[in-house]
Amino acid sequence: MKKSKKAKIGIIGCGNMGRAIAERIKSIFKTVIFDKDAAKTRNITKVITAPNLTELVNIADVVILAIKPQDFNEVLGEIKNSIDNKLVISIAAGISTKYIEKILGKARVIRVMPNLLVKIGEGVTALCNGEFATADDLGLAQEIFDKVGTTIVLEEKMMDADTAFLGSGPGFHFDLLSRIEKERWPEFTENEFIPSFAASGEKVGFSREQAKLFAELIAKGDLVLLEELNESPGALCIRVTSKGGTTEAGLKELKGDVERLPNAVEAARKRAEELSNEAATFQAKRRRKVA
Ligand SMILES: NC(=O)c1ccc[n+]([C@@H]2O[C@H](COP(=O)([O-])OP(=O)(O)OC[C@H]3O[C@@H](n4cnc5c(N)ncnc54)[C@H](OP(=O)(O)O)[C@@H]3O)[C@@H](O)[C@H]2O)c1
Structure with a gap:
């Protein structure tokens, strides 16, 4: 895993959250984004727009899943074979790290719960790591979400x-x-x-x-x-x-x-x-x- 600012961050989903995160981190990290609705990424600047999910995963060292929980199965199924040993960060409410690990197969997963205030860089974001994520992975995830406000590391059972x-x-x-x-x-x-x-x-x-x-x-x-x-x-x-x-x-x-x-x-x-x-x-x- 490339360390810190050298890591390329890929964001899947350019909705409320994906876009807010991209806008806040793009001056620090090379950022690439993909949304199935191309119109949503059309006017975003200084962020690479990937043409599809596979390309995004190929470019990125870290993949942030900024999609709704109901879209998880489809997206995880599509990236499963190209995710290799990349760090996966999920921001979805109610999706456990175990669930993602089961589909992706021993993937390094960090679960993150940001709040609305990330829009103005004043978010309060809780993070917890999955079974296979390392301390460096957690550190990198914190570094990313420190750019959208304050972070706190919790045990997964505190996420609700x-x-x-x-x-x-x-x-x-x-x-x-x-x-x-x-x-x-x-x-x-x-x-x-x-x-x-x-x-x-x-x-x-x-x-x-x-x-x-x-x-x-x-x-x-x-x-x-x-x-x-x-x-x-x-x-x-x-x-x-x-x-x-x-x-x-x-x-x-x-x-x-x-x-x-x-x-x-x-x-x-x-x-x-x-x-x-x-x-x-x-x-x-x-x-x-x-x-
Ligand atoms: N909003 C909040 O305040 C908040 C706070 C904490 C956590 N979260 C979590 O953040 C996640 C995203 O929430 P959000 O409010 O940003 O949702 P959102 O505005 O609906 O954004 C999700 C985006 O992902 C796109 N998408 C769906 N399937 C895709 C695929 N296969 N490939 C690429 N893009 C795809 C959606 O397109 P379509 O609209 O066309 O489906 C939409 O543009 C959720 O899991 C939520 O639980 C949200």
């Missing part, structure tokens, strides 16, 4: 809690901000949101220091994002709330009350766990069908 706390946190914050006047946002965030949100992070398993640090980073990042996108918190909340997802489950418990944040994060964690189980069952069924 991470999805709920770091992933759905901005949605909860936007919902609460949408209920008060703009002048009060900074004071509300500092004095009410951050303490209650940090407590909810601790409740789902983060240490007190981690929960406090990440609550602060996320809350302040949310305010910058609102400013930069010039959108209302209500509109942003709707944008980050997928139907049947973790944020939606949390919002039902939040009920617009900052003190209910621990309930909201716990409900989101439960939903993340359910989604991971559903994904595992669905994938196992598909594997049996294919076999």
Whole structure:
């Protein structure tokens, strides 16, 4: 494996996340991208556009899977024979490193969970390594995601809690901000949101220091994002709330009350766990069908 900045990074999928990552890392790493919809990569500059998946994998030392969980089987099947000993980084919610290793065969896999704030370089990204990834692999993955914000290394069993706390946190914050006047946002965030949100992070398993640090980073990042996108918190909340997802489950418990944040994060964690189980069952069924 080439070390650090010499590594060529290949990104599969140029949607919300793939594009945001490419834009942030392209000045440091040689970056190549492929999306099955060529229109999505047409106006991206200083990034090589691969004509197909095989070509992307041939060029890249590291392959980032920035596609939706439902597209995993197809993409893994296509790259399986050309992946060799390359490092594979998945950013998909609910897809375990074991699942990817099973299809790719003892591949070096890192699972990463970024959040919305990567768009402005203020993301909080959790990483965990699969069975065959080395400490150098984890170091390189951290180096890449340090370019889109702050990184934290977790055990894989914490990934559902991470999805709920770091992933759905901005949605909860936007919902609460949408209920008060703009002048009060900074004071509300500092004095009410951050303490209650940090407590909810601790409740789902983060240490007190981690929960406090990440609550602060996320809350302040949310305010910058609102400013930069010039959108209302209500509109942003709707944008980050997928139907049947973790944020939606949390919002039902939040009920617009900052003190209910621990309930909201716990409900989101439960939903993340359910989604991971559903994904595992669905994938196992598909594997049996294919076999
Ligand atoms: N959005 C978030 O805030 C967030 C946060 C953390 C993690 N994630 C994870 O990040 C992943 C990507 O999410 P996203 O929001 O960026 O999704 P997205 O906007 O839908 O982007 C995925 C892109 O991949 C393309 N694609 C699908 N199949 C492909 C293939 N075979 N080859 C090449 N490209 C293909 C899609 O094209 P089509 O649209 O034509 O299918 C789409 O352009 C998901 O797994 C999600 O769980 C997202």
